[in-house]
Amino acid sequence: MLKLNRESLVHKDLWQKIQIEMPQFDIEDFIKKTYENPTWIHFGAGNIFRGYIAALEQDLLERGEVQTGIIAAELFDYEIIDRIYKPYDNLSLVVTADAKGNLQKRIIASITEALKCDPDFKDDWARLCEIFKSASLQMVTFTITEKGYNIVDLNGEYLPQVKEDIENGPEKPKSSMGKVTSLLYVRYKNGKHPVAVVSLDNCSKNGERLYNSIIQIAKEWVKNKLVEEGFVEYLSNPSSVSFPWSMIDKIVPRPSDSIRELLEKDGLEKMDIICTSKNTYIAPFVNTEKSQYLVIEDSFPNGRPPLEKAGVYFTNRQTVENSERMKVQTCLNPLHTALAIFGCLLGYKTIYEEVKDGCLKKLIEKIGYEEGLPVVVDPKIIDPKEYLKEVIEERFPNPYIPDAPQRIATDTSQKMPIRFGETIKAYSESPNLDVKSLRFIPLVIAGWLRYLMCVDDSGKPFEPSPDPLLEELKKHMNGIELGKKAENLEEKLKPILSNEMLFRVNLFEIGLASKVIYYFEEMTEGVGAVRRTLEKYLECD
Ligand SMILES: NC(=O)c1ccc[n+]([C@@H]2O[C@H](COP(=O)([O-])OP(=O)(O)OC[C@H]3O[C@@H](n4cnc5c(N)ncnc54)[C@H](O)[C@@H]3O)[C@@H](O)[C@H]2O)c1
Numbered sequence: 134m135l136k137l138n139r140e141s142l143v144h145k146d147l148w149q150k151i152q153i154e155m156p157q158f159d160i161e162d163f164i165k166k167t168y169e170n171p172t173w174i175h176f177g178a179g180n181i182f183r184g185y186i187a188a189l190e191q192d193l194l195e196r197g198e199v200q201t202g203i204i205a206a207e208l209f210d211y212e213i214i215d216r217i218y219k220p221y222d223n224l225s226l227v228v229t230a231d232a233k234g235n236l237q238k239r240i241i242a243s244i245t246e247a248l249k250c251d252p253d254f255k256d257d258w259a260r261l262c263e264i265f266k267s268a269s270l271q272m273v274t275f276t277i278t279e280k281g282y283n284i285v286d287l288n289g290e291y292l293p294q295v296k297e298d299i300e301n302g303p304e305k306p307k308s309s310m311g312k313v314t315s316l317l318y319v320r321y322k323n324g325k326h327p328v329a330v331v332s333l334d335n336c337s338k339n340g341e342r343l344y345n346s347i348i349q350i351a352k353e354w355v356k357n358k359l360v361e362e363g364f365v366e367y368l369s370n371p372s373s374v375s376f377p378w379s380m381i382d383k384i385v386p387r388p389s390d391s392i393r394e395l396l397e398k399d400g401l402e403k404m405d406i407i408c409t410s411k412n413t414y415i416a417p418f419v420n421t422e423k424s425q426y427l428v429i430e431d432s433f434p435n436g437r438p439p440l441e442k443a444g445v446y447f448t449n450r451q452t453v454e455n456s457e458r459m460k461v462q463t464c465l466n467p468l469h470t471a472l473a474i475f476g477c478l479l480g481y482k483t484i485y486e487e488v489k490d491g492c493l494k495k496l497i498e499k500i501g502y503e504e505g506l507p508v509v510v511d512p513k514i515i516d517p518k519e520y521l522k523e524v525i526e527e528r529f530p531n532p533y534i535p536d537a538p539q540r541i542a543t544d545t546s547q548k549m550p551i552r553f554g555e556t557i558k559a560y561s562e563s564p565n566l567d568v569k570s571l572r573f574i575p576l577v578i579a580g581w582l583r584y585l586m587c588v589d590d591s592g593k594p595f596e597p598s599p600d601p602l603l604e605e606l607k608k609h610m611n612g613i614e615l616g617k618k619a620e621n622l623e624e625k626l627k628p629i630l631s632n633e634m635l636f637r638v639n640l641f642e643i644g645l646a647s648k649v650i651y652y653f654e655e656m657t658e659g660v661g662a663v664r665r666t667l668e669k670y671l672e673c674d
């Protein structure tokens with residue numbers, strides 16, 4: 134039996150026998166160099182980081198383009214470090230599947246350290262401070278999910294941990310954004326070295342979102358006389374600290390049992406998939422698809438690794454924004470969320486099965502081609518129509534990427550404004566488009582309300598995916614039951630449908646709420662009503 138750790142890498146013949154690609158560089162040497170001169174730290178040590186970002190740096194290490202790796206840090210779920218990084222010496226096994234089922238298996242060794250970002254873990258915190266003091270540090274990247282950047286709740290009030298951080302200052306921060314702001318303050322106090330702070334999450338204008346959260350905390354600290362005004366100036370000067378925007382794309386599902394079995398059959402030990410107490414599904418391996426796109430605004434005041442040599446596009450902000458609008462707001466993620474919602478309601482367990490369902494396929498085609506594409510500005514580096522076709526015809530149907538609607542349904546409340554709100558807003562502001570002509574996006578919003586009832590289309594209760602607003606949203610669904618005509622439905626749903634934090638616009642004010650409510654009423658008529666509503670509006674069966 135083979136174990137995934139540094140010691141076992143000496144058995145090159147055994148790894149080769151089971152066709153697992155080994156890292157082609159001197160691991161001990163580059164770990165030492167990275168420790169002494171850190172260049173890249175990443176927050177959010179989850180699946181996309183291990184399956185995509187770390188693999189890009191490994192490409193550069195293997196070609197001799199860089200001499201240092203990436204330091205992984207966790208702001209939120211420390212179990213990941215204890216159970217998935219430490220026992221495997223920070224190595225991971227990336228399994229990439231194409232649509233024909235050809236698998237590429239590769240050991241990724243570009244991660245040199247794994248740290249818990251929390252002042253309560255004194256050694257790790259001290260090391261993080263040391264890293265942020267280093268003049269060599271070029272970039273700080275993030276994949277911490279959309280909610281990771283939040284500092285206020287739905288009512289615009291500071292979240293409790295953020296409130297505490299604002300009162301207490303940079304010494305012992307507790308919130309994710311508070312900790313990052315505090316580490317940037319360490320950098321400011323120790324040489325004011327330049328650095329790029331780069332969100333790689335699926336948020337629109339992600340760089341701006343990260344900047345807004347950090348600068349707001351820094352300004353509160355200045356107001357409370359906890360830090361110097363110069364800190365805000367440092368953060369606001371792009372030649373000191375830049376916040377480039379980005380678009381990232383690679384489907385990295387939760388680790389799958391079929392891949393675990395396959396690796397165990399190969400003779401690999403301890404390939405267990407875990408679900409942490411904070412709900413991260415993670416394993417020593419990552420399963421993913423071949424397609425990948427990463428577009429980043431080229432604004433790096435302290436330099437950067439030549440990631441363009443690993444296929445990353447570096448460009449201007451406008452091109453990033455157009456690419457992001459194309460992917461996150463129009464051609465991939467809204468389709469994913471539509472499949473997630475209806476998949477949970479109709480009892481599907483995989484995305485590839487869902488796209489064999491004529492109604493669901495037609496739904497995503499309508500959302501993509503008919504309602505999404507009109508607001509896409511061609512980013513020029515990727516053709517939107519070709520991209521959409523690849524998503525619908527090749528990527529989603531790939532049976533070797535066992536992605537689940539339940540994964541994608543996680544945090545839907547945080548995704549609604551980005552995946553649908555931006556398009557609705559663009560229609561409502563356009564002189565040439567009529568927001569009331571939208572039919573399929575409102576159908577998905579109605580589907581989401583139906584999902585919040587936590588009863589599927591066969592009438593059985595189901596466990597919804599985690600979402601920070603779930604309990605609050607579910608309260609509004611009280612008294613709405615399947616098969617019974619609800620009283621005062623409009624009043625009940627008003628707090629959701631009028632909330633601009635959920636849809637970027639007030640759906641009542643722009644005249645879409647009544648359509649959503651009408652569809653929702655149809656979907657709650659009884660068992661099978663979701664399917665009947667889809668069939669009616671999509672003319673499918
Ligand atoms: N998986 C994909 O297919 C994919 C593709 C493109 C972009 N992304 C982006 O990456 C994000 C993470 O995806 P993943 O596959 O790594 O998920 P994952 O569940 O494997 O990991 C999530 C990571 O986010 C951290 N996190 C969660 N809540 C946080 C909070 N409040 N503060 C700080 N950190 C927090 C977790 O601790 C973990 O490190 C997505 O939300 C998305 O924005 C993912």
Ligand SMILES: O=P(O)(O)OC[C@@H](O)[C@@H](O)[C@H](O)[C@H](O)CO
Nearest residue numbers: 335381382383384385466469541
């Ligand atoms: O990662 P999330 O939770 O923001 O969204 C779930 C999926 O839609 C997403 O992970 C896609 O797989 C990804 O954006 C593809 O590039």
